[in-house]
Amino acid sequence: MGLVIRGGHIIDPANKVDGKHDIFVDDKGFVAAVGNAPPGLEVTQTLDATGKIVCPGLVDLRARLREPGLEYKATIESEVRAAVAAGITTLCCPPDTDPVIDTPAMAQMIQQRAWRFGLAFIHPLGALTRGLAGERLTDMEALDDAGCVGLSNALKPVTDTLVMRRALEYAASFDLTVFLQSEDPWLHGSGCVHEGEVGTRLGLPGIPEAAETVGVARDLALIEQTGVRAHFCQLSSARAVAMVTEAQGRRLPVTADVTAHHLHLTEHDIGFFNTQCHVLPPLRSVRDREALREALKSGALAAICSDHQPHEPDAKLAPFGDSAPGISGLETLFPLTLKLVDDNVLSLNDAIACVTCKPANILGIDSGHLSVGATADVCVFDPQEWWALSEDKLVSRGHNTPFLGWELRGRVTHTLVGGQMVFELDQKAEN
Amino acid sequence: MSGDLQFDSQGRLHHFLTTEGLDRDTILQILDTAESFVSVGEREIKKVPLLRGKTVVNLFFESSTRTRTTFEIAAKRLSADVINVDTRVSSTTKGETLLDTIRNLEAMHTDLFVVRHSRSGAAYLVAQHVPSHVRIINAGDGSHAHPTQGMLDMFTIRRYKGSFENLKVAIVGDILHSRVARSQIHALTTLGVPEVRVIAPKTLLPTAVERLGVHSYTDMRAGLDDIDVVIMLRLQRERMESARIPSEQEYFNLYGLTTDKLRLAKKDAIVMHPGPMNRGLEIDSSVADGPQSVILPQVTNGIAVRMAVMAIIMGGKAQEEMPAKRPARRHA
Numbered sequence: 001m002g003l004v005i006r007g008g009h010i011i012d013p014a015n016k017v018d019g020k021h022d023i024f025v026d027d028k029g030f031v032a033a034v035g036n037a038p039p040g041l042e043v044t045q046t047l048d049a050t051g052k053i054v055c056p057g058l059v060d061l062r063a064r065l066r067e068p069g070l071e072y073k074a075t076i077e078s079e080v081r082a083a084v085a086a087g088i089t090t091l092c093c094p095p096d097t098d099p100v101i102d103t104p105a106m107a108q109m110i111q112q113r114a115w116r117f118g119l120a121f122i123h124p125l126g127a128l129t130r131g132l133a134g135e136r137l138t139d140m141e142a143l144d145d146a147g148c149v150g151l152s153n154a155l156k157p158v159t160d161t162l163v164m165r166r167a168l169e170y171a172a173s174f175d176l177t178v179f180l181q182s183e184d185p186w187l188h189g190s191g192c193v194h195e196g197e198v199g200t201r202l203g204l205p206g207i208p209e210a211a212e213t214v215g216v217a218r219d220l221a222l223i224e225q226t227g228v229r230a231h232f233c234q235l236s237s238a239r240a241v242a243m244v245t246e247a248q249g250r251r252l253p254v255t256a257d258v259t260a261h262h263l264h265l266t267e268h269d270i271g272f273f274n275t276q277c278h279v280l281p282p283l284r285s286v287r288d289r290e291a292l293r294e295a296l297k298s299g300a301l302a303a304i305c306s307d308h309q310p311h312e313p314d315a316k317l318a319p320f321g322d323s324a325p326g327i328s329g330l331e332t333l334f335p336l337t338l339k340l341v342d343d344n345v346l347s348l349n350d351a352i353a354c355v356t357c358k359p360a361n362i363l364g365i366d367s368g369h370l371s372v373g374a375t376a377d378v379c380v381f382d383p384q385e386w387w388a389l390s391e392d393k394l395v396s397r398g399h400n401t402p403f404l405g406w407e408l409r410g411r412v413t414h415t416l417v418g419g420q421m422v423f424e425l426d427q428k429a430e431n
Numbered sequence: 432m433s434g435d436l437q438f439d440s441q442g443r444l445h446h447f448l449t450t451e452g453l454d455r456d457t458i459l460q461i462l463d464t465a466e467s468f469v470s471v472g473e474r475e476i477k478k479v480p481l482l483r484g485k486t487v488v489n490l491f492f493e494s495s496t497r498t499r500t501t502f503e504i505a506a507k508r509l510s511a512d513v514i515n516v517d518t519r520v521s522s523t524t525k526g527e528t529l530l531d532t533i534r535n536l537e538a539m540h541t542d543l544f545v546v547r548h549s550r551s552g553a554a555y556l557v558a559q560h561v562p563s564h565v566r567i568i569n570a571g572d573g574s575h576a577h578p579t580q581g582m583l584d585m586f587t588i589r590r591y592k593g594s595f596e597n598l599k600v601a602i603v604g605d606i607l608h609s610r611v612a613r614s615q616i617h618a619l620t621t622l623g624v625p626e627v628r629v630i631a632p633k634t635l636l637p638t639a640v641e642r643l644g645v646h647s648y649t650d651m652r653a654g655l656d657d658i659d660v661v662i663m664l665r666l667q668r669e670r671m672e673s674a675r676i677p678s679e680q681e682y683f684n685l686y687g688l689t690t691d692k693l694r695l696a697k698k699d700a701i702v703m704h705p706g707p708m709n710r711g712l713e714i715d716s717s718v719a720d721g722p723q724s725v726i727l728p729q730v731t732n733g734i735a736v737r738m739a740v741m742a743i744i745m746g747g748k749a750q751e752e753m754p755a756k757r758p759a760r761r762h763a
Contacts, residue, residue, distance in 0.1 A: 200637035201451070203551040203574030203613055208638070272436065273552035317530055317560070319550030319573070 001027035002041040003419060008049025008380060010034065012056060013353035014369030023054060025376040029419030033372060047414060047421075049380050055352050057089025057120075057377030057415060058334060059359040059368045061257050062233060063308035064326075065091070065122070066397075067113070069098025074310040074397035076110070079330065080119040082396035084423040086331040087379035087412040088306075089120050090360070090367050094179075095127040096154035102127035102138045104146035111147050119422050121377075123363060125152040125179055128167050134158040137167055141174050149363045150231070152179035155280065157215070159185060165222050172228035177364065181233045182215030182240075183281070192321040194282040198267040204320055207282050209237045216240045220247050223254060231362055232256040234307055236281035238291030245300040255362050257303040258292050260336035261327055261402070263345075265289075269402060275316040275323035276402035279307075293345045296354065303359040306333040310398020328398030332389065334381070335408035342409065348383075380414040387411050436558055446558045446567040447740050449576040450617040458618060462586050464739035465732070471508055472734060481742050482511035485542040489515045490532070491570070492548040497706055497730060498570050498580070502545045505737035511543075533557050537565060543745065544568070551575035551610075566744045568737075574608045580705050581614025583736040585622065587729050588660055591701050595622040601654050601696075602645075603630040603686060604664030604713055607637050607675075611705045612664060620644040630654035631686065634675040651686050658696040663688050663704045666713050679712055689715045693723065701725045 003025040010021045017034065024041055026032040032041050060083070066074040083091055093110065095101035101110065107124045114122035126143030128151045130136045140151055151171055158164040171178050188211045193199040195206025216232065220243060223230045235241050235256050244256045261279060266286050270277045277283055295301040309326025316323050337355050340346045346354070360368030367377060386409050391399050415423035435452070439445040444457060471479055487506040491499055499515065506513045518532060533544065543566045546554050551573030558567040571577040585595075592598055600619055606612045606629045619627050620643070627645045629636060640647050648654030655661065666682065676682045688702065702714075702724045710716045719726060 195638050197639040197642045200639040200642060201613070203572075203576070203608075203610055205574075206638065273555045314528075317556070318528070319548065319556055320552040321550055321573075 002032065002043045003045040003047065004037070004043045005047045005049050005054055005378065005380065008052045008054035010054045010370065011349055011352050012370040013349050014056070014357035015371055017370070018349055023370065023378070025416070025419040029376050031370055031372050031374050031376050034370060047380070049414075051382065051384075052380050052413060053383050054378060054380050056356040056368050056370050057379050057417065058087050058355045059090040059092075059363065060088045060308070060330065060333060060355070061092050061303055061305035061359045061362065063091045063093055063306055063330060064096075064310070065093055066310060067097070073312050073315070076113045076122070077117050078397040079308070079310065080114060080117055080122070082330045082394070083120040084415045084417065085395040085412065087334050087381060087415050088330060089377035089379070089415065089417045090123065090365070091120050092123045092125060092149060092363055094152055094154040095125050096132060096156070100127050100131050101125070101148070102130050102132070102143075104139070104142045107143055107146040107148050118420070119417060121367070121417070123147065123149040123365060125150050127151070128153040128171070128178060129158060129163065132156040134160055134163055137170055140171055140176055144174065144176055149365060150177040150179050152181070152233075155181055157183055157185045161218065161222070164219070165226065168222050168226040168228040168230070172226050175229070177229045177231055177362070179231045179233055180219050182212065182219045184211050184214040187211035187214060190321075192278060192282070192325070193270060194267045194284040196267055196285055198270050202270070202273060202320070209239060209284070212237050212240045212281060213243065216243050220244075220252070220254070223247075223252055227253070229253040234259050234262065234281060234305070235292070235301065236262055236284050236288065238288045241291055241295045241300060245295060245298070248300060255302045256300065257305050257359070257362070258296060258301045259307040260304050260329060260333050261307075262292055263289065263296070263304065263340065264336055265402065273320045274402060275318065275320055276327070276400055278316075278320060278323050278325045279327055280325045293340070296340070297345060302354070303362055304333070304337050304354045305359065306330050308396070310396050311400045313399065316400050326400065327402065328394070328396045328400045330396055331394055332401060332403050332408070334379075334412060335410050336403070338383070338410035339408065376416055376419040378414075378416040379412060381410055381412045383410050385409065385411040436555065444744050447578055447744055448554050448558060448567065448569045450578045450581045450614045450621070451576070453618070453621060455621055455623070458582070458585065458622060461582055461736065461739050461743060462589060464743060465582075465586050465735040468508075468735040468738040471738070472731070477508050478510055479508065480510045482506065482509035482745055485511045485745065486540060487511045487513045487543045487545065487741070488536050488541045489513065489545045489570075490518060490536065490547070491516070492518045492529070492546075492553070493571070495547055495571070497733070498547065501730065501733040502570060502737050505734050505741060508734070509738055509741055511741075529553060529556065530560055533561065537561060541565065543741065545570045547571045549573055568740060568744070571610055574610050574613070576614050577610040578614045579733070579737050579740055580611050581618045582740065583729060583733045584615055584662065584703060584705070585618050586732050586736050587703060587725055588701075590728075590732070591725060592659060595619070595624045598624050598659045599626040599628070599657055600624055600660040600662065601628040601630055601658045602662045602664065603651060603654070603688065605635045605666050605670065606631050606640060606664070607635045608667065609664050613643070615662060616643050616645055628654050628658070632676065635670070651692060652695055655692060655695040659700055661688060661693065661696055661700055661702045663702065663714050665705070665707060666709060683712055687711075687713055687715060688718050690717050690721065693718055703729055706730070
């Protein structure tokens with residue numbers, strides 16, 4: 001009862017594999033061998049991957065599945081289907097659900113819902129403070145036991161610096177990773193776009209770069225003081241990236257990620273009030289985007305995430321500042337990452353690493369690689385196929401994306417989770 | 432989505448949403464057409480039949496006296512049926528969205544909406560979602576644009592200064608929150624005004640204001656030097672609460688237009704204000720009511736300019752029936 005993926009070009013950055021090999025999966029869903037057939041494995045299923053690339057299933061550091069609390073936007077089921085259709089086999093979800101993931105029961109409930117569908121794996125982040133209110137600490141150790149891969153206050157700032165210090169100290173006591181969306185809430189104010197040229201032209205209230213740098217500066221000082229392992233989520237400005245790079249140079253235990261959309265869009269894509277480009281942190285200047293790309297190249301930014309936020313159509317049908325921020329990003333994560341190869345930012349190996357083994361390392365999970373004995377989470381894609389993103393191709397409930405109509409290269413054709421084929425592109429329906 | 436939303440496929444003005452991206456000829460066409468309508472207001476019977484049988488809805492989500500009244504008079508002088516909807520006290524307070532309100536009114540076969548809303552981009556949103564036969568005029572959206580005000584200011588400047596090519600224009604006050612300033616700046620730079628200055632403390636200037644093609648000054652006395660046109664902006668009193676300026680006294684001392692400061696401008700400089708004015712805060716009464724003030728003519732010109740914009744966007748047929756343009760009228 002084994003499976004072989006035959007004839008594909010395997011790229012497995014964690015194991016430095018880059019070549020044409022067959023990959024064998026045993027009947028329990030683990031990788032049995034890469035290369036020659038292992039003795040004793042009876043192959044009953046063959047997947048022909050000739051002309052395709054076979055890589056580890058993608059690990060997305062941040063995806064909001066909207067369940068529980070906002071099921072009218074999306075559900076765990078609808079979004080894990082979208083994830084596997086995009087080659088993503090592991091998702092990390094922030095704690096800002098309703099109710100908030102601040103108890104072990106909530107953390108377990110979400111994972112159990114995901115297991116029921118047997119599609120992608122979901123790893124929740126636990127709340128750093130109760131109800132994300134920034135006042136009292138959560139039972140961090142219990143959340144960790146319940147499967148949370150880290151702690152985060154999501155988009156809610158912990159404004160009380162003393163509470164923040166205690167939270168980081170407490171997390172450090174148990175060797176837990178804290179995920180930070182560092183921002184100064186007063187400088188953010190009522191802002192909805194980058195404070196720059198486009199905000200000036202459109203008369204939209206701006207979020208200055210300093211909202212991010214002040215937040216990052218405060219948190220870096222506390223990280224240094226407490227020694228906590230921390231991860232900065234979706235940096236958007238050149239200066240904040242420079243600060244984190246400098247801290248890494250001083251061997252502070254900090255990592256950082258960037259969203260796929262911040263690597264491709266700038267404030268100018270807002271044009272005349274395109275609410276699909278309303279995201280937080282905001283799309284910034286061309287200079288900032290170039291700095292994000294450079295930091296990805298240098299490794300200061302370790303991972304690319306979708307920051308998936310599906311919305312119902314009405315959420316975007318409002319004046320820009322009143323529209324809901326966020327992009328439905330699962331299904332563009334991989335093609336936009338591959339586009340960085342065409343744009344000469346990353347090699348194909350490095351691009352794949354940014355959405356597989358590197359985010360898995362940040363989460364501290366055994367995923368994102370194709371070692372013998374690892375769970376066979378596999379993504380097979382056709383690197384040459386050009387396709388245009390259209391609403392009817394989206395699996396996610398959220399169709400809110402500024403990338404509709406983009407010509408993208410690289411199309412996921414098969415996704416395996418635990419050795420099971422959970423997605424196969426319907427080529428006939430396509431033609 | 433693009434700024435060209437206000438033009439149809441033949442490049443004709445379809446909606447009127449912003450002065451940004453208008454070409455010089457279109458702006459001049461509006462000003463010339465407005466000139467031809469000035470006489471209508473001076474006649475015994477102040478009506479022309481250009482929009483007869485058309486329904487115009489003034490949809491104001493934000494209070495206004497001057498703008499709404501002049502739009503109403505303009506539409507009536509064009510013989511349209513005009514309905515005023517003050518939505519602050521109607522459906523939106525019941526939770527109806529902006530687009531629902533529009534769709535309902537559109538179902539009553541409205542031809543033209545004049546929309547004012549407190550949020551930047553509201554008029555664009557509406558224009559994107561109405562059927563192609565419905566036209567939209569932006570009567571002010573948040574801090575973004577107030578294009579008919581911008582046009583009536585251009586009209587007023589041309590009436591007093593003749594042309595735009597040798598002017599220095601200063602806009603003073605709360606540029607950051609001003610939709611009027613943005614509409615003026617785009618129009619002035621397109622019309623070839625060689626020097627546009629904005630004068631305010633940095634707390635009231637947008638970060639990237641110079642990218643709009645203006646020079647910024649924090650010192651009003653330096654900024655007024657050799658100026659032909661001074662445009663004063665209204666200062667909202669809540670700017671004190673948001674820590675943008677310390678006090679009314681300090682603001683008036685530094686940025687209030689007094690006869691003393693006005694002397695730094697050219698002798699024949701004109702003073703404009705889109706209204707409503709705060710006397711003693713941004714402008715001294717002796718200037719507001721003084722010989723250089725053209726503030727009341729601005730209001731009068733607003734009617735002709737709004738008639739022109741309505742007539743032009745309501746299409747070619749209306750334009751053929753328009754009264755003869757200014758040169759012809761002079762010979763009559």
